[in-house]
Amino acid sequence: MAMATAHTSAQTPARWQDFVQLLKPRVMSLVVFTALTGLVCADRPLNPVLAAVAILCIAVGAGASGALNMWYDADIDAKMRRTRGRPVPAGRVQGADALALGVVLSLFSVMLMGMALNWFAAALLAFTIFFYAVVYTIWLKRWTAQNIVIGGLAGALPPVIGWAAATGTAPLNAWLLCAIIFFWTPPHFWALSLYTSEDYAEAGIPMMPVVAGAASTRRQILFYSLLLVPLCLAPAFTGLGGPIYLGVAGAGGLVFLLLALRLYRSHAGETPDARRDGLYDVRAGARDARNLFAFSILYLALIFASLLAEHLLGAAPLALFAR
Amino acid sequence: MSDPRSESEAETKARRGRNLAIAFGLFAFVVIVFVVTIIHLRGNVAIPQP
Numbered sequence: 374m375a376m377a378t379a380h381t382s383a384q385t386p387a388r389w390q391d392f393v394q395l396l397k398p399r400v401m402s403l404v405v406f407t408a409l410t411g412l413v414c415a416d417r418p419l420n421p422v423l424a425a426v427a428i429l430c431i432a433v434g435a436g437a438s439g440a441l442n443m444w445y446d447a448d449i450d451a452k453m454r455r456t457r458g459r460p461v462p463a464g465r466v467q468g469a470d471a472l473a474l475g476v477v478l479s480l481f482s483v484m485l486m487g488m489a490l491n492w493f494a495a496a497l498l499a500f501t502i503f504f505y506a507v508v509y510t511i512w513l514k515r516w517t518a519q520n521i522v523i524g525g526l527a528g529a530l531p532p533v534i535g536w537a538a539a540t541g542t543a544p545l546n547a548w549l550l551c552a553i554i555f556f557w558t559p560p561h562f563w564a565l566s567l568y569t570s571e572d573y574a575e576a577g578i579p580m581m582p583v584v585a586g587a588a589s590t591r592r593q594i595l596f597y598s599l600l601l602v603p604l605c606l607a608p609a610f611t612g613l614g615g616p617i618y619l620g621v622a623g624a625g626g627l628v629f630l631l632l633a634l635r636l637y638r639s640h641a642g643e644t645p646d647a648r649r650d651g652l653y654d655v656r657a658g659a660r661d662a663r664n665l666f667a668f669s670i671l672y673l674a675l676i677f678a679s680l681l682a683e684h685l686l687g688a689a690p691l692a693l694f695a696r
Numbered sequence: 697m698s699d700p701r702s703e704s705e706a707e708t709k710a711r712r713g714r715n716l717a718i719a720f721g722l723f724a725f726v727v728i729v730f731v732v733t734i735i736h737l738r739g740n741v742a743i744p745q746p
Contacts, residue, residue: 386710389717420735426728481725489732 387470391460395443395471396436396478404435404531410677411532411550413684414613415539426489427538431531434482434498438527440475441506444468446514449576455569475506486538494537501530515577518584525558526551546613550677553605557673559597560633563590564666567642568659587642594665598633602626605676614680621679625672632668636661 408431412424419427443450443461451462460466479502487495509524517523529551536547563581566573567590570582581590605622608614614622641662703711 386704386707387714388710389713392714392717422731422735426732429728485725485728485732488729 385465387460387466391465392470392474394460395440395466395474396433397439397442398436400439400528401432401435404528405432406674407550407554407677408432408531408535410681411535411547412539413535413681414532414546414550415536416684417539419539423489424539427486427494427535430482430486430489431498431534431538433478434486434502435531437475437478437482438502438505440471440478441502442510444471444475445506445510447471449515449578452576453569453572455572479506490538491541493541493543494534497530497534497537497543501527501534504530516579518579518581520579521562522559525555525562528558529554546608546611549604549608549611549613550680553601553608553676554673556597556601556604557669560594560601560629561666561669561673563594564636564662564669567591567636567662570642582642587640590642591637591639595633595637598630602630608680615683617683618676618679622676625675628668629665629672632661632665636665 405428409428412419412427443459446456447459447461447468450456450459456462461468461471479499483495483499483502486498505524505527509520509527513520513524532550532554533543533547536550537543566580566582567587570580570587573580574583581593585593603626605626606619609616609619609622639661641659
């Protein structure tokens with residue numbers, strides 16, 4: 374089993390902030406945002422306290438997945454610049470404590486979701502935690518270059534959980550939000566891995582640029598971008614998004630495609646990675662990869678924010694083909 | 697687990713912080729369960745009995 378054994382004793386006393394760091398707060402904030410969008414887009418009146426509890430459960434469940442991921446991946450985290458400062462590889466928190474935190478928070482979040490909202494949403498939350506911690510972290514991540522493609526499902530499910538928390542169902546529009554995040558994940562992570570591939574190679578993780586090379590990765594990024602952009606327009610035709618959404622998704626999609634095309638034509642990820650001082654210092658050749666990586670975050674945030682705004686403000690959806 | 701008698705000041709401070717965080721988390725959980733129970737009870741009471 375790939376556990377950290379070199380750091381079984383804490384070098385410095387673990388502070389509560391170290392345990393918060395185990396929950397990956399930045400990832401948690403994205404999960405909260407997308408789950409809230411799913412919950413609001415369900416357009417079902419829900420007691421605000423129960424809505425807050427649903428979002429809290431999803432956030433804590435995501436945090437629990439993060440803790441379980443940091444427990445299992447401590448050995449490879451210690452080899453990568455981006456992750457070597459995490460609490461377990463840095464020796465501030467023992468692996469067993471990270472595991473205990475992950476298990477306890479998983480149980481608490483799923484039980485509370487079931488008790489406060491409904492057991493369908495709780496089951497989806499439990500499945501998401503299981504998928505991220507076991508299917509992605511333990512199985513896919515070290516085994517296949519498709520790790521982040523398949524594993525991306527865990528990051529894509531929060532809007533469905535939010536929708537299910539509000540309604541007890543998961544209709545097509547909820548799965549459409551899931552599909553958008555699912556197809557957004559490969560261009561996003563592969564753009565990042567194009568300029569951090571040495572880190573992944575050192576840790577023995579079969580990321581796409583390490584296994585298939587930079588040119589193949591850039592081609593696949595373009596392929597997934599061509600799938601993603603039309604998919605992002607779909608909510609405007611299914612009664613989910615309105616004119617603001619269509620404008621944002623359309624204009625942003627054009628920029629996304631342009632950046633993906635520029636990355637495809639570039640040589641990003643091909644020259645050897647000289648040691649740099651900062652993690653996100655980028656060679657000139659990899660600038661296109663960084664641009665797409667940065668814009669992908671903005672694009673996802675914008676389309677979900679426009680959906681959220683339209684539903685909160687009560688803007689009429691376009692429903693061009695919706696019944 | 698370290699012996700509390702041989703702890704440094706930093707270790708004592710870190711342990712106190714962890715204990716307070718656990719206490720806060722458990723208290724918050726109890727409050728949430730109580731509030732959720734009241735909300736569900738109120739909803740059930742509001743439904744007219746046949």
